[in-house]
Amino acid sequence: xxxxxxxxxxxxxxxxxxxxxxxxxxxxxxxxxxxxxxxxxxxxxxxxxxxxxxxxxxxxxxxxxxxxxxxxxxxxxxxxxxxxxxxxxxxxxxxxxxxxxxxxxxxxxxxxxxxxxxxxxxxxxxxxxxxxxxxxxxxxxxxxxxxxxxxxxxxxxxxxxxxxxxxxxxxxxxxxxxxxxxxxxxxxxxxxxxxxxxxxxxxxxxxxxxxxxxxxx
Ligand SMILES: Cc1cc2nc3c(=O)[nH]c(=O)nc-3n(C[C@H](O)[C@H](O)[C@H](O)COP(=O)(O)O)c2cc1C
Numbered sequence: 001x002x003x004x005x006x007x008x009x010x011x012x013x014x015x016x017x018x019x020x021x022x023x024x025x026x027x028x029x030x031x032x033x034x035x036x037x038x039x040x041x042x043x044x045x046x047x048x049x050x051x052x053x054x055x056x057x058x059x060x061x062x063x064x065x066x067x068x069x070x071x072x073x074x075x076x077x078x079x080x081x082x083x084x085x086x087x088x089x090x091x092x093x094x095x096x097x098x099x100x101x102x103x104x105x106x107x108x109x110x111x112x113x114x115x116x117x118x119x120x121x122x123x124x125x126x127x128x129x130x131x132x133x134x135x136x137x138x139x140x141x142x143x144x145x146x147x148x149x150x151x152x153x154x155x156x157x158x159x160x161x162x163x164x165x166x167x168x169x170x171x172x173x174x175x176x177x178x179x180x181x182x183x184x185x186x187x188x189x190x191x192x193x194x195x196x197x198x199x200x201x202x203x204x205x206x207x208x209x210x211x212x213x214x215x216x217x
Contacts, residue, residue, distance in 0.1 A: 003150075010153040010159075011203050011204070012160040012161065013119070013158035013159060013193045014119045014160055014197075014200060015119055015194040015198075015200050016120050016122065016189070016191035018120070018122070019122065020122050021123050021157060021191055026049060026190070028151075028155065029148060029152045030047070032148075032151035033144050033147040033148035033151055034144070038137075038143065038144070039137070042133075044137045044141065045128075045129065045140065045145075046182065047125055047126065048125070048126040048128065048176050049123060049124075049125050050125075050126070051124070055118070058172065058176065059116070059117055059118065061172075062117070062165055062171065065168050066165075071164060071168070073108065073111045073112065073164050075089065088207065092204055095202050095205070096110070099198040099199065099201045099202050100198070103199060111164065114160075115162045115164035115165050116164075116165060118162065118187070118189040119160060119189050121189035122190070123189070123190040123191055124187060124190070126186075127184070127185050127187065128178060128182040128184050129141055129182070129185055130182055130183075131183050132181070138185060141185055141186070148188070149188075157191065158191060158192060158193035158200075160188065161186055166184050166185060169184045
């Protein structure tokens, strides 16, 4: 599959088959992810991969803490978003709504329940960065995660980046024995897509280029 097809086809997957992913396949996609560029080749990314009973232990804890704290999803900005950004998140909601409705969930329930259970994905990946790094190094992490999502898609695997559960960082660190020196910045659900599920029956769109590019000639 050529790179442009992979980029065009990849999408976030929120329902997975109950089918294990081999360790060889996981290692292969990480081999490609680690080829991402980083400032002075620092490669500041580190990942914790969990599946099987350990992942189940994590999910049990996340469900418990979520029932207590009920963190909801939002842009996480200090000030209200400009309309051009807010409109995009409303549009996602419109695209998802009919499909989520079929699952009998509200949007928030869909995102929250799914985020806590990693959408039943067989593999959960926790993305970390050492706290020694300044926030600008999140850029490098983002590049590596992009490579990972694309490599997974090229191998026939599906993913969903999940930011919501980073609110439960202490619990994740506790269950998976992650050092306090590491910051948990993202999690990623990985597995084989359940193509029949309504949760995967939509594709988000993108802004026209004229809205995001400024030219000076
Ligand atoms: C940093 C980050 C955090 C995200 N967090 C969540 C999440 O908590 N729950 C969720 O369902 N999707 C999450 N997503 C997926 C986005 O909703 C998705 O990427 C966006 O709607 C565009 O759709 P696409 O990935 O299918 O192209 C996240 C994506 C990114 C990049």
